[in-house]
Amino acid sequence: MEPLPQPHRAPGATPRRARDLGVVVGCGVTGPLDAITDVPGVRVGHTTVRRPPDVHSGVTAVVPDLVGPGSPLPAGVFTGNGYGKLIGTTQLTELGTLETPVLLTSTLSAFRVADALVGWMLRRPGCEQVRSLNPVVGECNDGFLSDIRARPVHEEHVRAALDTASDGPVAEGCVGAGTGTVALGFKAGIGTASRMMDLEGRRFTAGVLVQANFGGTLRVLGRALTPRSLGLGAGGPGPAADTGSCMIVVATDAPLDARQLTRVARRAVFALARTGAAYSHGSGDYAVAFGTRPDAGHPVADAELGPLFEAVLDGVEEAVLNSLLAADTTTGFGGRTVPALPADLLAAAVTGPWSPPPGDG
Incomplete structure (x- = not known):
């Protein structure tokens, strides 16, 4: 087990985010951390499980402070393409409530993580009489870079992520559930962002x-x-073109009901198209959206939700870029290597004259 307070990087390397490079998505104002933890009452924890060269995996926990069986939070879920395992989705859809933290991990570890989450919840104060619980666990397949059949994520890793969750800056890139993930031809991982907006x-x-x-x-x-248009060459073969997934978690302190939060979750999945997502046959593209303060005044009218929708679209686009920029080139299972997205080349490509990228052949 290797809990990392920051993404793993080469000595002397400086973590980059999209805004550090002048890549600003939209016109909205970010929160102080530009992270999901800007939403009051939301914490994030990671446990990274890395045993080079074969294992690059982990678990990430998004923990709303007020959540629990006796105090469920309003929530919605949307499936862009359902080739995945989002444990707990049927009750989330049926009742529109979230009663556990949302955990993310590797595909074949999802079931073990769900069991560990149940055990963690049952030991919490106030849960002594709980007889039913709906854990929410999402996953992505990190099998290109990690020995996924080893199912390396265990109960102690889950507990560490939950117990160390913080409301401070969120580690991004090759950390937690993003340790072995790949997106859009580059090494990816965990990314986050936030927006502030006025509603009514x-x-x-x-x-x-x-x-x-x-x-x-x-x-x-x-x-x-x-990779070729950035001068990196074609590189080695990557994951199959029709595979891949994205899990998105959205939190807000706006007083929304489950139906409205489902509308928010839809926009989160729609935003992936801005980053170039293919929504392929083998992709599991899911968003879970929850509210942290359902009692924060009168509910927001549907007609006034436009700024929130825009905030989520921009936030997801930026979070994906942050997940790429914070990641490191990784050599994993079977000697496969996936390159990181070079920050300097990205900045030059975005700010300089544009020409269509050559085909990768």
């Missing part, structure tokens, strides 16, 4: 966290970029 004269925050692992051609502010 009241200030609220929306934060997003992504576990990026999907196929397609990277688009940055509308420009298509490939």
Whole structure:
């Protein structure tokens, strides 16, 4: 077990985020951390499980402080393409409530993680009499870079992620559930972002966290970029073009009901198209959206939700870019190597004259 407070990087390397490079998505105002933890009452924890060269995996926990069987939070879920395992989705859809943290991990570890989450919840104060519980666990397939059949994520890893969850800056890139993921031809991982907006004269925050692992051609502010167009060459073979997934978690302190949060979740999945997502046959593209303060005044009218929708679209796009920029080139299972997205080349490509990228042949 290797809990990392920050993404793993080469000595002396400086973590990069999209805004560090002048790549600004939309016109909205970010929260202080530009992270899902800008939403009051939301914490994030990671446990990274790395045994080079074969294992690059982990678990990420998004923990709303007020959640529990006796105090469920309003929530919605949307499936863009359902080739995946989102444990707990049927009750989430049926009742529109979330009663556990949302955990993310590797595909074949999802079931073990769900069991560990149940055990963690049952030991919490106030849960002594609980006889039914709906754990929510999402996954991406990290099998290109990690020995997925080893199912390396265990109960102690889950507990560590939950117990160390913090409301501070969120580690991004090759950390937690993003340790072995690949997206858009580059090494990816965990990414996050936030936006603040006014709804009916009241200030609220929306934060997003992504576990990026999907196929397609990277688009940055509308420009298509490939490893070859960035001067990296064609590289080695990557994951199959029709595979990949993305898990998105959205949190907001706006007083929304489950139906409205489902509408928010839809926009989160729609936003992946901005980054070049292919939504292929083998992709599992899911978003879970929850509210942290359902009692924060009168509900927001549907007609006033436009700024929130825009905030989520921009936030997801930025979070995907952050997941790529924070990641490191990784050599994993079977000697396969996936390159990181070079920050300097990305900045030059976005700010310089544009020409269509050559085909990768």
